[in-house]
Amino acid sequence: MEFGLNAEQVLIVDTVRSFVENEMYPYEEEIERSGMVPEQLARDIKQKCIDLGFYAANLPEAVGGGGLNHLDFTLIERELGRASMALSIYFGRPSGILLACNEAQKQRYLYPAVRGEKMDAIAMTEPGAGSDIRGMSCRAERVGGDWVINGSKHFISHADIADFCMVWVATGEEQTPRGIKKKITCFLVDRDTPGFTIRPGYESVSHRGYNNSILDFDDCRLSDEQILGETHKGFEIANDWLYATRLTVAAAAVGRARRAFDIALPYAAQRKQFGQTIGRFQGVSFKLADMITQIDAADWLTLSAAWRLDQGLSANREISSAKVFATEMLASVTDEAIQIYGGMGLMSDLPLARFWKDARVERIWDGTSEIQRHIISRELLRPLESEEK
Ligand SMILES: Cc1cc2nc3c(=O)[nH]c(=O)nc-3n(C[C@H](O)[C@H](O)[C@H](O)COP(=O)(O)OP(=O)(O)OC[C@H]3O[C@@H](n4cnc5c(N)ncnc54)[C@H](O)[C@@H]3O)c2cc1C
Numbered sequence: 001m002e003f004g005l006n007a008e009q010v011l012i013v014d015t016v017r018s019f020v021e022n023e024m025y026p027y028e029e030e031i032e033r034s035g036m037v038p039e040q041l042a043r044d045i046k047q048k049c050i051d052l053g054f055y056a057a058n059l060p061e062a063v064g065g066g067g068l069n070h071l072d073f074t075l076i077e078r079e080l081g082r083a084s085m086a087l088s089i090y091f092g093r094p095s096g097i098l099l100a101c102n103e104a105q106k107q108r109y110l111y112p113a114v115r116g117e118k119m120d121a122i123a124m125t126e127p128g129a130g131s132d133i134r135g136m137s138c139r140a141e142r143v144g145g146d147w148v149i150n151g152s153k154h155f156i157s158h159a160d161i162a163d164f165c166m167v168w169v170a171t172g173e174e175q176t177p178r179g180i181k182k183k184i185t186c187f188l189v190d191r192d193t194p195g196f197t198i199r200p201g202y203e204s205v206s207h208r209g210y211n212n213s214i215l216d217f218d219d220c221r222l223s224d225e226q227i228l229g230e231t232h233k234g235f236e237i238a239n240d241w242l243y244a245t246r247l248t249v250a251a252a253a254v255g256r257a258r259r260a261f262d263i264a265l266p267y268a269a270q271r272k273q274f275g276q277t278i279g280r281f282q283g284v285s286f287k288l289a290d291m292i293t294q295i296d297a298a299d300w301l302t303l304s305a306a307w308r309l310d311q312g313l314s315a316n317r318e319i320s321s322a323k324v325f326a327t328e329m330l331a332s333v334t335d336e337a338i339q340i341y342g343g344m345g346l347m348s349d350l351p352l353a354r355f356w357k358d359a360r361v362e363r364i365w366d367g368t369s370e371i372q373r374h375i376i377s378r379e380l381l382r383p384l385e386s387e388e389k
Pocket of ligand 1: 122123124125129130131132154155156157158204212361364365366367368369370371374
């Protein structure tokens with residue numbers, strides 16, 4: 001076993017850390033206040049990321065990406081997690097689902113996404129279908145040789161700045177051992193497609209400036225050319241990627257928790273009450289001990305799950321464990337960091353209250369904590385249940 005980083009990994013971490021500190025931290029408070037990212041700032045971050053050679057670092061070299069393995073990419077996500085998501089989105093990581101593009105689609109979507117010319121968004125969730133995503137009602141019907149889509153999606157992250165969306169819609173039904181299930185197909189939809197509208201979503205307290213949108217389809221007509229992967233096989237192309245995305249949520253939680261800890265620790269060592277530094281009170285020092293223990297545990301869970309992916313080992317359970325543990329850890333660490341600071345912890349002079357608010361959504365998106373626990377327990381129980389039969 002090897003727990004240290006090699007020289008290249010140290011360089012990756014140091015480079016991304018100084019990038020977020022220099023190019024993102026200075027703008028965070030203004031974005032928190034205004035709820036928007038100035039276009040020029042977004043362009044600058046994207047260009048600097050391209051110049052550094054980090055744009056699309058997650059995608060294979062064969063398609064023009066950086067070709068990083070899961071572990072190295074997780075190290076990047078951990079550093080980006082320290083910064084505002086409204087800014088780190090421009091440190092481009094196009095979705096790996098785009099690797100399912102056929103040759104024509106690669107020219108139109110994948111390669112421009114890798115070059116930073118086009119931004120993608122992922123649209124699965126609907127008002128009536130969140131965790132139970134197969135219960136979706138947005139549907140595509142065959143009309144002539146085309147598909148006609150009707151319905152809505154909501155909570156779609158950064159669709160406001162996306163050039164195209166990958167949209168999962170019902171294209172039929174099938175009988176399965178668990179009853180009738182919808183067949184799902186993924187479509188690539190350009191933002192200017194007639195019958196397709198992207199409108200502002202809800203105002204979230206978490207991650208201000210990183211907006212969610214509502215997508216409306218009103219007799220939106222698409223040809224077969226817009227199908228990503230095979231008809232009725234929409235989830236087959238998305239599943240691996242969905243697990244890998246959960247790992248990035250875990251990694252970001254670790255990075256943000258360490259930033260909160262790095263703010264709280266020196267304060268505990270310097271702030272005096274009752275004639276001594278508060279870190280000398282066990283009520284505070286034990287908090288620090290618990291915080292760092294939780295952060296390290298989440299870090300190792302996350303990195304070891306990434307390592308498993310790189311070894312070609314099954315990692316679904318481990319990724320869900322990392323996601324649920326790291327996001328719950330983040331909630332607790334940001335809360336305790338505020339407690340250590342006392343009243344000042346809640347003031348916007350410090351980023352702690354922002355981290356605490358931002359932390360809340362991490363237990364909800366990319367599969368709620370309950371759904372992660374469902375996945376973990378299913379992976380444990382299923383083999384035993386089938387043995388009994
Ligand atoms: C800010 C934001 C951005 C998002 N971005 C995107 C995006 O870009 N693309 C996208 O497609 N989606 C996106 N989502 C959607 C997100 O993935 C869903 O919110 C999430 O999957 C939960 O769905 P829901 O909100 O409808 O809650 P529900 O599924 O209605 O769940 C409500 C509660 O019931 C619990 N529950 C549900 N089923 C079970 C079960 N079987 N067992 C135990 N408990 C259960 C849940 O854990 C939760 O506590 C985003 C959401 C938010 C808030």
